[in-house]
Amino acid sequence: MMDPCYSAQDVLRCALCETAVVQMHCDTCLVNLCTTCVGKHMISDESKDHKVVKYQVKKSTPLYPECTTHSKEQCTMYCNQCDIPVCDTCIASHQHLGHKFLTILQIQDEKKNKIIKEHTELKETIFPTYQDIASDVQNRISQLEKEYGDLSTAITKHGEDWHREIDKLVKKLKAEVDEMKNTQIQTLQKHMDEINKTMSDIKEEINAFEIAINFNDLSKLFRVKFNVDRYKKLPQKIVPSAPKFMPGKNQEKEFHDTFGALTLSSLTSDEQSYSMKFSPPEPEIVTTVDTWYDYLYNVACLSDEEIWTSGDENIMKLFSINQGSRLRSITTKSGYPPSNIAVTKSGALIYTDLNVRTVNIVKKKKIEEVIRLRNWRPNGVCSASSGDLLVIMYSDDVTQTKVVRYSGSTKKQTIQFDDKGKPLYSSGGYYDRYITENRNLDICVSDHRAKSVVVVNQAGKLRFRYSGHTPALKIKPISPRGITTDSQSHILTADCDNDCVHVIDQDGQFLCYIDCGLRNPWGLCIDTNDNLFVAEWRNKKVKKIIYLK
Known part of the structure; x- marks a missing residue:
């Protein structure tokens, strides 16, 4: 076999002079040279260690990788702990102190053997398999095209038999459609004219x-x-x-x-x-009330000047907002801490007691038992606009959760499953679930275990779930606790783990975060002027916040 250097059909020329026949090769720069030009090449870039060998044994000199940490240093060793090539300077540094090293050439053989093995598997096994699969899929495509062609032909033939009568019917139906469309558009256009007139009046004002x-x-x-x-x-x-x-x-x-x-x-x-367009100002904390609980959970507005609170004690405390002083206290009937508190339109305090399965009302400083459950434990409670009580509860075996509407002690409605028979709320006890009613009579539940807010309409049909906003204010998933609504039907829920309150509209669209230095917000309520009250769990304080214009 003729040496390629002297083949008349493909003579290789020197990369420098471009005339002489190639006799040498630089393994460092990967260029072909004649013997005359070797010296010239060696001094062309003195920063490199040129490895010039005979052309017949080119690529015999290993090309060591350059160090990414120390410029112009070659990595001749490999650090097992760090799984990276290293140079002599790297080895001497504290970064690799006590590490074990192998030579690059040892690693080279290992890497080559692995590449050879995978190359063989790809070439001889995996790729032929994909070829067979591709062939099978192509056959299926061809068969499917034939079947669809036969189907189209059958439909066309059948359609030709129907077209004459169908053309008449289509013409009649399209005429009805045009008539209906014109009637509706005229109605909407009249409505648009009225709105434009109002907008013109507003501009004049x-x-x-x-x-x-x-x-x-x-x-x-x-x-x-x-x-x-x-x-x-x-x-x-x-x-x-x-x-x-x-x-x-x-x-x-x-x-x-x-x-x-x-x-x-x-x-x-x-x-x-x-609904009115939401344009939130910068939220501002205007009042702070210290409650002196070890852990504070709930807050409920009795009026614009007074708030009820509850925490890890069996005592519910009423505070003056402006003075920050305690006005009176009520001890629970059972001696256990309340699960949740709320205030009725008439100003009566309601609280749930999951330990004895009761819902209670406080009238004239006396506690009356309104509801006693069997096999269920009450969690969140609120007073609906109709005067009914909405109670979210879980079963004793913690496998079910539901919302029940009561008129007094009479059960009126149960909300537990969606249209497909799936549970609306997460199962598992000992997880906080709070409830409120929106101005549009939607029932809103903060489901801490499911990490979402679940909203159903008055009939109990699911409207939406809110599971947080992207991008999130913090890296942790939403941790909903207390929930309340304002006069514009916004839904607010306390995100305890992320130290903020989420504000969404009545359709579940995110509006903003209330993030003004809150710490572990838990309970929420809103007064008649849309001032927000936040109960901070560990901080034991209630903060009054202005967040609407």
């Missing part, structure tokens, strides 16, 4: 206000009329419902019924669909 503010014309200032309140009543939301096409199923009927018919269209009003 804004302009009049700006003129009165910015000019010294007192006559214009005193001519201003204050009509803002009439614009706060938002228009009803007109919700159009397009008709649906209901294919007929009974082929024994006339052709029209067999093909299908349209359902009736509708226009409905939903007064609860709109």
Whole structure:
């Protein structure tokens, strides 16, 4: 066999002079050289240790990796503990003190053997297997294309028999659709005109206000009329419902019924669909009340000046917000700490006692038992706008959780499963679950074990679950505890592990975090002026926060 250096068909030339035949090779730079140019190449870059060998034994000199820590140093050793190549300077450093080393050449053989093994497996076993799979899939595609082609042909043939009558029916139905569409669009356009008129009036009011503010014309200032309140009543939301096409199923009927018919269209009003745009200011802590519990769990507003609290003791304490002083205390009937507290519209204090399975009310400083459960333990409680009590409870065997509505001591409603029969709430006792009712009568539960807020409508149908916001304020998952709602139907839940309160709208969309130096927020309540009260678990303090304009 002819030496490639002297092959007439493929003569290799020196990389420097480009004329002489190649006789040498630099394993460091991977270039071919003639004997004359070797010296010139050696001094071209003196920073390198050039390994020039005969062309026939090129690549015989190992190319050691450069050290990533020490520039221009070659790594001739390998650190077993760190699993990286290292140079002599690395070995001498404290970073690899006491580590075991192997030469790169020892590791090289090991790496090559592994590569050879995997190369053989890929080439001889895995790749041929994928070839067989690809062939099988291609055969299936071809078969499927034939079957679908036959199906299309059959449908086309059957369709040709139907088209003549169908064309007549389609024309009639499309005419009905156009008529329904025109009627609904006219209704919505009239609604739009009314809204545009209101917007125009608002712009005029804004302009009049700006003129009165910015000019010294007192006559214009005193001519201003204050009509803002009439614009706060938002228009009803007109919700159009397009008709649906209901294919007929009974082929024994006339052709029209067999093909299908349209359902009736509708226009409905939903007064609860709109809400004011949320524009939160920077939350501000305006008052702090020290409760002197070892651990504080719950807070409930008796009025704008007084709050009830409960913690790890069997005593519920009433505090003056402005003075920060305790007004009175009530000891639980059982002697156990209450699970949760709430206040009715009439100002009566309610509390749950899971140890004795009761829901109790305090009237004139006397405790009355309202509900006593069997096989269930009450957890969270709230007073609904109707005067009913909503209680979330779990079974004694901690396998079930449900919400029950009571009128007095009479059970009116049970909410436990969704439309598919799956539990709405997590199972397992000893996990805090709190409950409140929104202004739109939705029932909102903070499910700590499920790490979510579960919201159902008045009928108990699931509306949404909220499991935190991305990006999260902190790295920990949401840890919902207390829950409350404000006058704008916002839902607020305390995130104990992340030291903040989440604010979401009535449809579950995240609005903002209230994060103003809170520590382990647990219980929540809101007064009639939308001031937020936060009970801090370990800090034993209740903080009054302004978070709305």
